[in-house]
Amino acid sequence: MSSFGYIFSRLLKKARGSAIAGSVIHRTSKIESGSTIVRSNFDRHSFCGYDCTFIDCDVGAFCSIAGGVVAGGARHPMEYVSTSPVFLAHRDSVTTKFSRHPYRWTTRTTIGHDVWIGERCLIKAGVTIGHGAVVGMGSVVTKDVPPYAIVAGNPARLIRMRFQPHVIEALLKMEWWNLHDEELRRLAPHFPDPERMLRQEGLL
Ligand SMILES: CC(C)(COP(=O)(O)OP(=O)(O)OC[C@H]1O[C@@H](n2cnc3c(N)ncnc32)[C@H](O)[C@@H]1OP(=O)(O)O)[C@@H](O)C(=O)NCCC(=O)NCCS
Numbered sequence: 001m002s003s004f005g006y007i008f009s010r011l012l013k014k015a016r017g018s019a020i021a022g023s024v025i026h027r028t029s030k031i032e033s034g035s036t037i038v039r040s041n042f043d044r045h046s047f048c049g050y051d052c053t054f055i056d057c058d059v060g061a062f063c064s065i066a067g068g069v070v071a072g073g074a075r076h077p078m079e080y081v082s083t084s085p086v087f088l089a090h091r092d093s094v095t096t097k098f099s100r101h102p103y104r105w106t107t108r109t110t111i112g113h114d115v116w117i118g119e120r121c122l123i124k125a126g127v128t129i130g131h132g133a134v135v136g137m138g139s140v141v142t143k144d145v146p147p148y149a150i151v152a153g154n155p156a157r158l159i160r161m162r163f164q165p166h167v168i169e170a171l172l173k174m175e176w177w178n179l180h181d182e183e184l185r186r187l188a189p190h191f192p193d194p195e196r197m198l199r200q201e202g203l204l
Pocket of ligand 1: 064065066067117118119134135136137138139150151152153154159
């Protein structure tokens with residue numbers, strides 16, 4: 001394809017926009033087009049790729065979310081006679097209501113700070129993904145993920161930890177994601193070497 005064709009296609013893709021409702025997206029964060037964000041929050045310096053769906057989620061700062069990720073969403077009443085929303089009280093896309101039973105059909109999903117979620121992952125509603133965790137592409141996350149764990153697969157299982165326990169402990173204590181941008185600029189040159197950065201800051 002010519003570079004003109006490429007740029008034109010990219011522009012068309014971006015022109016779709018994103019559907020955001022009842023959500024707070026920090027001004028330094030970015031939601032790519034085709035994504036639907038409902039009742040969810042994105043903290044600073046995070047990005048959400050194309051064609052994602054986040055419903056009732058709290059996403060931390062410095063998160064990298066690839067395209068096609070789905071997190072949160074409704075739970076239907078499996079314990080009722082029917083799972084259909086035509087028997088439930090809340091507003092939805094069905095046209096008929098036979099009854100209006102009150103039902104708490106969403107629960108919040110928490111994604112910590114500095115989490116990387118690979119392409120096309122599914123994150124079950126109610127799950128907590130710890131700070132610094134990585135979720136491999138195409139994973140189905142059904143359980144909580146500990147901080148700094150790398151998980152992958154369906155269901156997602158631990159591949160390994162990103163760092164040794166003493167480094168993880170120090171990073172969690174440091175909470176670098178809460179530092180001001182200026183302070184982060186000072187520290188950023190040392191980010192390729194976590195142990196050195198932590199030693200320099202007196203945390204190891
Ligand atoms: C999870 C990930 C980060 C691990 O990368 P890595 O450290 O290079 O891992 P390796 O390739 O050494 O794999 C380690 C093991 O995990 C398995 N594995 C890796 N990624 C996996 C995945 N997504 N699903 C299932 N298993 C996976 C490998 O098969 C391997 O298993 P083995 O030990 O039985 O052989 C990487 O595989 C991944 O999924 N990256 C996301 C890429 C992406 O979506 N990018 C989008 C742009 S932001």
